[in-house]
Amino acid sequence: MSKEKVGITVSKKDDFSEWYTQVVLKAKLADYAPVKGLIVLRPDGYSIWESLKNTFDKKFSKNGIRNGFLPVLIPESLLGKEQKHFAGFNPEVFWVTHSGENEVGDRLALRPTSETLAYTLYSKWIKSWRDLPLKINFWNTALRAEIKATKPFLRTSEFLWQEGHTVHATEKEAKDEVITILDIYKNTVEEELAIPVITGKKSEKEKFVGAVYTTTMESIMPDGKALQMGTSHFLGQNFSKPFEVKFADKDNVEHFAWQTSWGISWRLIGAMIMVHGDDKGLVLPPKVAPIQVVIVPIYNQDEDKKRVWEKTEEIKNQLESKSIRVHIDDRNELSPGYKFNDWEMKGIPLRIEIGPKDIQKQKIVLAKRYNKEKIDLDFKEIEKINSILNEIQTKMLEIARDQAKLNTFDISNYSEFKERIGKGGFVEAYWCGKQECEDKIKEETGADIRVISFENENKDGNCVYCNETSIEVPIFARGY
């Protein structure tokens, strides 16, 4: 009875939503804050974010992008400078109306996104073609008041993200940058988080307000709902004109610049939990796990204890010399069984059990989190753990790919389409390109166009809704 209450109390299959929340809270990734819609990131959660941040920073840096920092307050007059953009964000903006007791003149927005602020400054900094390209990334938070029910990492009124803003002399260069970034996003998510994504364009309706077009990466979650994993926007000159981001070209003629913006958020952590987790809790891909190997020493009498400890320390040193993140669970008050369950809930990829019996056999017991497999490993084979971690990382991506495939459907008939959407999943279907059909589909099924995959553009067929000649094959799904 009491046993049941410690761990996750519902199965992923039976009550996905409850399961998800329990994993977040019980694996100590995050907790609710005392303000509606806000969460607190705890060290185990933040560590995953830091790991992603480090990987992105390396890749951004290679691409000539540097980090900067922007303030959180944006005056209303600035935020409203690009009309469509403002209209899109206005309903969810938090406003600061007072400083101390005094009302402020121009209301101050807590940034929902920083385009307007960044480009005001960019216009000051850019004078000549020699100042281009300008590529700056900002790690910060954005605030968007959520009316709908919130969920840790997936929908919160403040979220951690990065927003990149680049400026280019030519249209082509900016468009290329959009794709370069999307590629970085895709390979990072697949390689680090072991989550497969589909990249492509958003429809006109779903694009970022103010962009010429939006590229996106989308994933399908185990409950059949789609999750937007990151976006990269081609802004064209939509912002450079109102914000006067201009430069003198080599021929001394003044031009408006071409711009991009792009971002990923801590939603990626939510996706990782959903895609890999199981009934025992979190399952972390080795690359982002704060602890990769946990050692649980087992002993009874003092004599054994000493020997076990010596070996434990030795293994720890061996692994650390290979740059593996190791932790010894030296909590004396807990039984081994409790510790096994505890670390499984936290998703640590590998667990080493070592006790008197193992020392006698010159072996350790190695338990893999993702498939619950337990194997014996000779003391001499400790260095194999490195390749086992790599293998786990690869396998986890493979499994996730297989799952995603099972959740993807090719459908041409509308009644089938409706039925399928009701059950969840990515549905590929022909589309005429008219927003009217897109709206009707949304109205009747709740599904929207998640992504028009780069691989599926310009295919012939008949629109799943109106039956007219199609121009694209988007992926439809209900989303988070």
Place this chain on the structure above:
RNA sequence: GGGAACGUCGUCUAGCUUGGUAUGAUACUAGUCUGGGGGACUAGUGGUCGCAGGUUCAAAUCCUGCCGUUCCCA
């Protein structure tokens, strides 16, 4: 956008209908024994019942408002 439920030690919860300052478990602390899948025993610590008003001799309980959380349906 519409609907429903819930809020009591850290966590889960009894009590609420029929008002009388709160039950149990778990966690936590100390000690002893244990130790290979959520250990045992003993002794302790911890709440004033989401917040603010109201009714009453008396409110966790009844009333009003607010805040928060969750779930379901477009």
